[in-house]
Amino acid sequence: MTSGKHTARLVAAALLGVVRWTAPAETIELPSVRDNTLYEDALGGLSNGAGEHFFVGTTGGGGIRRGLLRFDLAPIPEDARITGAVIHLHLSRTPLAGTPVRFHRALADWGEGDSNAGDRSGGGAPAKPGDATWLHTFHDAQFWAAAGGDFATPASGTFTANGVGFYPWTATPGMLDDLQVWVNDPSVNFGWCMTGDEEEVSANRFDTRENIVPSNRPRLTVEYVVPPPCPADLNGDGRVDLADVSAFQNGFGISEGATPDQGDTDGDGDVDLLDYRLLASALGSTCP
Ligand SMILES: [Ca+2]
Ligand SMILES: [Ca+2]
Ligand SMILES: [Ca+2]
Structure with missing residues (x-):
């Protein structure tokens, strides 16, 4: 191998976070600790903090829905190197197959109050104190900088939903970067804001941590190594x-x-x- 190729391989390995310390990789499974939906609404009056579902995409009535999802990474040591992750979601209703689901790093903290839209969760419920809404990070006194939520673009990862079922989505390098940032500095772990197709009818309904079926709730498996x-x-x-x-x-x-x-x-x-x-x-x- 030429030294140029050798150097290129080293740089690539460093960028990918490839490590081969003698310590074996650890794997941990984490439940969602917070999830909610941003319902497009000029008054910022809708949420579903305690409901059994969250939504990503656009409803038949043209309203945009964005999902919020956060995992607590505190069980992972702060100096760990994240080497892999899989996010597990259950999609329980969809208007059509083949719609995108994007994960963006959320840039502000947000809340989950007691609102519960029940069976009609696509329309949302009146927001309760502490709920995230289209305008609020925490209803009704704290606000996003931008209506619809503050999140990084472009997305850290994009996947395709193809109908009802379980989705084990392998985290992209961008999502692994998000996890690494959050492990190193838990104060900026606001989770992901999930967006879908905001032009076409596409509102995918995913199950939340409050879902009555435990196996349908969001979870994240993370693989990491701890340096000597x-x-x-x-x-x-x-x-x-x-x-x-x-x-x-x-x-x-x-x-x-x-x-x-x-x-x-x-x-x-x-x-x-x-x-x-x-x-x-x-x-x-x-x-x-
Ligand atoms: Ca070395
Ligand atoms: Ca929730
Ligand atoms: Ca020594």
């Missing part, structure tokens, strides 16, 4: 010093299967100058 506590301390004596540099020199050039004690400080399986950069930046420090 002090990756530059190659010999494990609690300090990063010249003895570690010496160990690195011995391992330098290993192209695959390297372990941390051989100098693979970044966990990608080889021992190269990227590992030395991490070692050099920690030189002289003691481990926590």
Whole structure:
């Protein structure tokens, strides 16, 4: 492999978050902790915080619906590297197959009050205190910067709904980025705002965490690895010093299967100058 290709592979691996630390990947399953629907409404008076469904798309009457969905990632260590995720949703009613469902990173906190639209949930119910609405993050005193919710564009991931059923959607790289940001800084985890086709009749009805059937409720499985506590301390004596540099020199050039004690400080399986950069930046420090 030429050094140019080698470097390109390293950069690609870093971008993809590919890691091969000796610690095995952990998998955790998390339930939705909050979900709601933004019902297009100039008065911001509709919500469905406690209802059994949320909506994404456009109703037969032309009203836009956007879903809000949040998972609490606190069980995952803040220094974990997210390596994969699957979001599990149950679609329980749809006007047609083949509609897009987009996940956007929500940019403001939002609430879930006691409103419950029951069987007529497509139309929403009068918003209750603390509910998210088309205008409010928390009804009736706190507002989105923009009507219809504050969320990042373009979407982090787009999928296609093809009729009623269970959807295990494998998180896209953009969604893994969202999860990584939220794990590193829980204060900005406002979950995803989900949008659909806002031009055609397309309102997909998904089941919420309040759904009477537990297996229909949204959940997220996340795979992650936790880095060794002090990756530059190659010999494990609690300090990063010249003895570690010496160990690195011995391992330098290993192209695959390297372990941390051989100098693979970044966990990608080889021992190269990227590992030395991490070692050099920690030189002289003691481990926590
Ligand atoms: Ca809810
Ligand atoms: Ca050491
Ligand atoms: Ca390496």
